[in-house]
Amino acid sequence: DAMVIQNPRYQVTQFGKPVTLSCSQTLNHNVMYWYQQKSSQAPKLLFHYYDKDFNNEADTPDNFQSRRPNTSFCFLDIRSPGLGDAAMYLCATSTYSVTLHNEQFFGPGTRLTVL
Amino acid sequence: DAKTTQPPSMDCAEGRAANLPCNHSTISGNEYVYWYRQIHSQGPQYIIHGLKNNETNEMASLIITEDRKSSTLILPHATLRDTAVYYCIVRDRTGNQFYFGTGTSLTVIP
Numbered sequence: 001d002a003m004v005i006q007n008p009r010y011q012v013t014q015f016g017k018p019v020t021l022s023c024s025q026t027l028n029h030n031v032m033y034w035y036q037q038k039s040s041q042a043p044k045l046l047f048h049y050y051d052k053d054f055n056n057e058a059d060t061p062d063n064f065q066s067r068r069p070n071t072s073f074c075f076l077d078i079r080s081p082g083l084g085d086a087a088m089y090l091c092a093t094s095t096y097s098v099t100l101h102n103e104q105f106f107g108p109g110t111r112l113t114v115l
Numbered sequence: 116d117a118k119t120t121q122p123p124s125m126d127c128a129e130g131r132a133a134n135l136p137c138n139h140s141t142i143s144g145n146e147y148v149y150w151y152r153q154i155h156s157q158g159p160q161y162i163i164h165g166l167k168n169n170e171t172n173e174m175a176s177l178i179i180t181e182d183r184k185s186s187t188l189i190l191p192h193a194t195l196r197d198t199a200v201y202y203c204i205v206r207d208r209t210g211n212q213f214y215f216g217t218g219t220s221l222t223v224i225p
């Protein structure tokens with residue numbers, strides 16, 4: 001089945017130690033998103049890629065970076081994780097079309113713990 | 116940023132209709148209304164969307180007021196598996212961004 005896959009599902013890192021979360025998709029969608037969701041809060045959009053074009057949200061900290069080497073894969077890099085970065089990180093994909101609705105498909109998320 | 120207002124929580128008896136309201140008073144003509152839900156510890160799941168007409172699919176119905184300033188998601192026969200947080204999202208169809216509001220935590224009671 002076509003899907004959005006996130007690895008790992010659970011990630012533990014140390015304060016200040018760089019960490020990379022990965023997302024892959026078999027849907028061949030041209031848009032990929034990264035959201036941060038803290039406990040009991042709504043998902044917060046960090047950035048998205050439209051094909052190779054990177055679109056950062058204005059309030060996303062510089063500590064968060066992303067790479068999309070090809071259509072199928074997208075990575076979230078946290079350069080120096082702080083305790084406040086502990087959260088669920090959700091990857092999503094969609095197609096872009098002005099005339100069609102653009103349903104987002106979400107992965108199961110990676111829960112990041114910072115010690 | 117989020118342009119929707121939803122009640123923080125609601126209860127519904129199993130088997131009854133669940134009616135979840137959403138206010139989007141600043142919606143513009145280019146913007147769709149989307150509904151997603153998130154079951155605990157899972158990624159959000161698409162439910163339904165609409166522009167100005169009422170919509171129905173196998174999961175739910177979406178009623179949008181004539182002035183488009185509010186909408187209601189209807190789950191016609193709620194089950195325990197419908198317990199989740201329901202998010203109403205207003206999205207500009209010319210852009211890619213989805214901004215989640217605070218959502219409504221729906222609890223279906225046996």
